[in-house]
Amino acid sequence: MITNSTNQGTGIILGVTKQAGATQEVAKRAASRYFGQGTSKDLIHVVGEGFDETFTRGEWLKKNNKMSSYTSIILFISPGENLSKRMQEVNDYKMEDGRAFSMIDLNGKPYPDVFPRFMLCGAYNNFNLEHFLMYLRSDVFWEEPQNVRLIVQDDLSENVDYYSL
Structure with missing residues (x-):
């Protein structure tokens, strides 16, 4: 769970390789919840055991029909x-x-x-x-x-x- 990230850069980098149960799907759900809160970060980069993925606010907004084009x-x-x-x-x-x-x-x-x-x-x-x-x-x-x-x-x-x- 991403709880606080104010007054920092435009992205979040998470290293979860040693965290139990941290899968790519869990990271995707956490990023989705975070972006769904209307928070200010543009991207979340997650490195875990067997995956390294960047989630962007723009992709999330487009996928969830929250963004005007x-x-x-x-x-x-x-x-x-x-x-x-x-x-x-x-x-x-x-x-x-x-x-x-x-x-x-x-x-x-x-x-x-x-x-x-x-x-x-x-x-x-x-x-x-x-x-x-x-x-x-x-x-x-x-x-x-x-x-x-x-x-x-x-x-x-x-x-x-x-x-x-």
């Missing part, structure tokens, strides 16, 4: 498109769970004409990217789909992904 997207649209029509079609997208969807025009107020292309952006919690891509490809009536690009950054990933329609 935000996806930031930028949609580049060709200047050859009718921006108001395309923006309306894009914003007509319905998220699978019924939540509202809205992208904003980065060339709108207060910075008109800052970018050479039309750019729409937004950030969405628990966003289904594949569902959105399917919508963009089938339900938006692009005049120049070859000139549409989507840039995506998911906060649970270190990568930035690029998509063409």
Whole structure:
């Protein structure tokens, strides 16, 4: 059992090789209980007889559906498109769970004409990217789909992904 770890570093290191009954499964349950208390440490590293494992708060939150996953997207649209029509079609997208969807025009107020292309952006919690891509490809009536690009950054990933329609 992990009882106290305040005012220290961001992680906990436990050596339990000589502790009776300290198995990898016991360590996993102890880490889960600790993270479930909403405590401040980011990781717990446990070394025991026959195992050496690190448990992270992020993995625990994701596994236990306690963490929101935000996806930031930028949609580049060709200047050859009718921006108001395309923006309306894009914003007509319905998220699978019924939540509202809205992208904003980065060339709108207060910075008109800052970018050479039309750019729409937004950030969405628990966003289904594949569902959105399917919508963009089938339900938006692009005049120049070859000139549409989507840039995506998911906060649970270190990568930035690029998509063409």
